[in-house]
Structure formats: structure tokens, C-alpha cells
Amino acid sequence: MGYGRAAAVGAGGFWPKTYLHCGRLLDVRSGKLLSQQTIVVEKDRIVAVQSGYTAAGGPQDKVVNLENRTVLPGLIDCHVHMLSHPGKGSSMNQFTMNPADYAYRAIGDAQLTLRAGFTTVRDMGGEGGVNISLRNAINRNQVEGPRIFTAGDAISATGGHMDEADGLSREQMAHYGQPANIANGPDQCRQAVREQFKRGADVIKIASTGGVLDLSKDGSGPQYSEEEIRAVVETARDLGMKVACHAHGAEGIKRAVRAGVVSIEHGTLMDDECRKLMKQKGTWYVPTIVAGKSVADSARIAGYFAPAVVSKALSIGPLIQANCGRAYKAGVKIAFGTDAGVYRHGVNALEFGYMKDAGMPAIETIRAATVYAADLLGETPNLGTLEAGKYADIVAFEGDPLQDISAMMRPRFVMKAGVTYRKE
Known part of the structure; x- marks a missing residue:
């Protein structure tokens, strides 16, 4: 089975965040691989995509290490x-x-x-x-x-x-x-x-x-x-x-x-x-x-x-x-x-x-x-890219699919709507 449902609301009414440290993030619009990016997830949505590896901001926040992976939209x-x-x-x-x-x-x-x-x-x-x-x-x-x-x-x-x-x-x-x-x-x-x-x-x-x-x-x-x-x-x-x-x-x-x-x-x-x-x-x-x-x-x-x-x-x-x-x-x-x-x-x-x-x-x-x-x-506002406001549908692969398309057969991390279902 998966790795649990969305995190419970924290003290003061704030939701804990998940920080995904991405070694390579594919911007599917431009076709460019961006190095050392952080995707910030809150509840079921992406709230930010930041350059560099951002540290967790609160005691209930967590960090997911994808520094050796290529990260794509779901x-x-x-x-x-x-x-x-x-x-x-x-x-x-x-x-x-x-x-x-x-x-x-x-x-x-x-x-x-x-x-x-x-x-x-x-x-x-x-x-x-x-x-x-x-x-x-x-x-x-x-x-x-x-x-x-x-x-x-x-x-x-x-x-x-x-x-x-x-x-x-x-x-x-x-x-x-x-x-x-x-x-x-x-x-x-x-x-x-x-x-x-x-x-x-x-x-x-x-x-x-x-x-x-x-x-x-x-x-x-x-x-x-x-x-x-x-x-x-x-x-x-x-x-x-x-x-x-x-x-x-x-x-x-x-x-x-x-x-x-x-x-x-x-x-x-x-x-x-x-x-x-x-x-x-x-x-x-x-x-x-x-x-x-x-x-x-x-x-x-x-x-x-x-x-x-x-x-x-x-x-x-x-x-x-x-x-x-x-x-x-x-x-x-x-x-x-x-x-x-x-x-x-x-x-x-x-x-x-x-x-x-x-x-x-x-x-x-x-x-x-x-x-x-x-x-x-008809779901462009919700799906298809790794951008703030989209569903936190995030997948990571072993290898670089732009150089070797067979990498798409090697998923190592799968998140749908903020919930992790696969992590290797």
C-alpha cells in the first residue's frame, strides 16, 4: 500500500509542508533540466518551486531527498x-x-x-x-x-x-x-x-x-x-x-x-x-x-x-x-x-x-x-506541469529520459495530490 494520507493539520491551524529536493527537475514547457530545485507541497497542491535546496521551515515539515533523480510532473x-x-x-x-x-x-x-x-x-x-x-x-x-x-x-x-x-x-x-x-x-x-x-x-x-x-x-x-x-x-x-x-x-x-x-x-x-x-x-x-x-x-x-x-x-x-x-x-x-x-x-x-x-x-x-x-x-489549471497551484502530482526517475527514454520505465518516486505512493 502507500505511505499514508495527507498530513494532519498542525498547531495553530497550519498545514505541515513537504520539501522535495530535486537533483534534476524537468521544465516540460521549456524542455530544460533545472538542477538543485525544491518543490514545496502543502496538502494536495504545489505551493512553490524554488532554486536550491530549501530547508524545512517548521517542526512538522519533512524533506524528501530526490537529489539523484530526474523529477517530472505526474x-x-x-x-x-x-x-x-x-x-x-x-x-x-x-x-x-x-x-x-x-x-x-x-x-x-x-x-x-x-x-x-x-x-x-x-x-x-x-x-x-x-x-x-x-x-x-x-x-x-x-x-x-x-x-x-x-x-x-x-x-x-x-x-x-x-x-x-x-x-x-x-x-x-x-x-x-x-x-x-x-x-x-x-x-x-x-x-x-x-x-x-x-x-x-x-x-x-x-x-x-x-x-x-x-x-x-x-x-x-x-x-x-x-x-x-x-x-x-x-x-x-x-x-x-x-x-x-x-x-x-x-x-x-x-x-x-x-x-x-x-x-x-x-x-x-x-x-x-x-x-x-x-x-x-x-x-x-x-x-x-x-x-x-x-x-x-x-x-x-x-x-x-x-x-x-x-x-x-x-x-x-x-x-x-x-x-x-x-x-x-x-x-x-x-x-x-x-x-x-x-x-x-x-x-x-x-x-x-x-x-x-x-x-x-x-x-x-x-x-x-x-x-x-x-x-x-481540459485540466491545464490542475495538471501537466510542476508549478505553484497545480496538484502535487510528482514523479521521479532513475536516469535522464532526455538522453535515454527507457528511464521512463524506472520510476523511483510517485506522489499524487501530496500523498506518496512509491519511494525507493
Whole structure:
């Protein structure tokens, strides 16, 4: 477990402070490594960042020695599935697992994610509202995990990527009926958004094309009209929510971007017209390279996926990395996201190396998981940089990730909202 909750209020009503002595502090905005800095934390916020090593000011204050570490803002993964867990035959889980089973398993994966340095995640859809309950339990300090912004149940067309009845027998299809996340036509799309808002979602996720891990025949064809997507976007906007869009094929991407979604997830088959349109509209791209590589590797294991999945995983999975490089060169805004849950939780930082190999400078991959990700979430006042007023989400690594990006796989200190969860 962690290292305790926020310190109790001291004598006279003053809160004790924590002074973090940082040997190297990365200013993600400028890209500069600042030496010998002190971050001052009070309750759940950063109250100052000072040059030199500042001594503790009061008897209840404490000092954390990070003088041999590189210190960064807490990392943000903009595409995870906290209730998903990879494994051979995992498509059968919907028939064998109860909501409580998902919840207990997710607690462990949430802890792994947090200890890996990811203090915030955007959960892109799960089962039965359990992801919303997990978010709430973490917010109440009942379990440990990253700060979660969740889509609740992702919205899909009939036969689309999030239609759990895809590929089943007619009897099983009848059993599923018309779930609240399945919507066709503008009116049903508006209702589906309102339903997720009512249930407590923070963000809306839709699928404008098919996917790799569903049982549909095609992962690239468009599945929503531009009119349907616009109905989702406008309704979500009225409710103060942003819309993320799962999309592989180019036509589904273009419809979603024109309709005003905030981000394209995966974007595997985007063409030059997609990239130009995304840059023009300011649409974010969340590549999820590690997931593409993972599913392609798993597809080569006999029986790991259903036959309908194997061909899609082998053809689509390997394309994401090169597409990320093309998008970066074209000036498309890129935020960090991994699709954790498709691969195992806790190794999210593998994405940094894959992004760098795609042609992104190391500092840009880190910005994608900090300041850029905070912008995508609409959380710039709270997250993404080490500045006074921000949440005290602070991580420290062994080594210099600007020189060796694999250092992002070696977190040695993790603090979220002023509470230490890892210290080595």
C-alpha cells in the first residue's frame, strides 16, 4: 500500500509542508533540466518551486531527498481501460465475470498504474458502470489508483465496435437486447450521451469505425454518419463534456473530425487528408502504439484471439507507429495514450520509446504525457506541469529520459495530490 494520507493539520491551524529536493527537475514547457530545485507541497497542491535546496521551515515539515533523480510532473495516460485485462480467451469474460469480479481485479491494476508514475488516466470505456465506481472509490481514498476521468460505457452503433453482441448466436443477441450504449440515428445518439451523463461519466467516447478486438468483420469501415456524430458532440458540449472517438479507417476519422470530436483514438489508417483536417481543426491524436504492437504479437499465438480478430490484429496493429510519425511531422497535436488493458497494466511507459522510434523527440513524448495531455483533458489549471497551484502530482526517475527514454520505465518516486505512493 502507500505511505499514508495527507498530513494532519498542525498547531495553530497550519498545514505541515513537504520539501522535495530535486537533483534534476524537468521544465516540460521549456524542455530544460533545472538542477538543485525544491518543490514545496502543502496538502494536495504545489505551493512553490524554488532554486536550491530549501530547508524545512517548521517542526512538522519533512524533506524528501530526490537529489539523484530526474523529477517530472505526474504522467497522464489518455487512453486506458481499467476494467480490461489481457489474456488468452479473454473475450469469454463477459459470460463468466460479474461486475464485482471486474472491480476487484481493477483495484490491482489501478495500483500498478499509479506506481508506474501515471497519476491520471482517461478511462475509455468499461463494463456496467464499474469504472465510474472505481473512480469514485479512488476519489474517496478507499483504494489506491490514478485520478480517473472515465467515459463510462462507450457509445456504438448496432454491430459496431462496442456492441457486445457482435458475432454471437441469434439467441445470445436477443439476450443483449438494446443496451443503453448502442445508438442509431441522431435522436438515439443524443439520448445515449444523456444516459452516460446521468450515470456519471466525465467524457463521452464513441466509435465511428469498427475495431480490432471485436468480432465484426471489418475494423476500418465507417459506422456512424457525420450527422450522428455531430448530434453526440453537440449534446455532450451542452452538458460540459468532450467527445473522444475510436477510429481506424480514414472516412470514419474525417466524419468525426468535421463533426467536432476532441480526439481521434488509434487513427491507424488516416491519410494525408485526415492529417490536414485534424491540424486545421485542432483535433488531438492519441496513437496507442504499444497496443497495436501487443495485439499483433498476441495474434501469432494459437487460440489467443478468435479467428475474426486475428486477421485484423495482424494487419492493423503494426501500422500505428509509422502513422504516429507521419502525424507528428504533419503538425497534428499528439497526446499520450496506450490502450492499457489491451496489454498488461503498469508498463504504460513502453509507449515513450515507441513514440521516439516513430520520430518524436524525447521531450515531445514527455510533453504528450504531461502538458499536452492536461490540455486534452481540459485540466491545464490542475495538471501537466510542476508549478505553484497545480496538484502535487510528482514523479521521479532513475536516469535522464532526455538522453535515454527507457528511464521512463524506472520510476523511483510517485506522489499524487501530496500523498506518496512509491519511494525507493
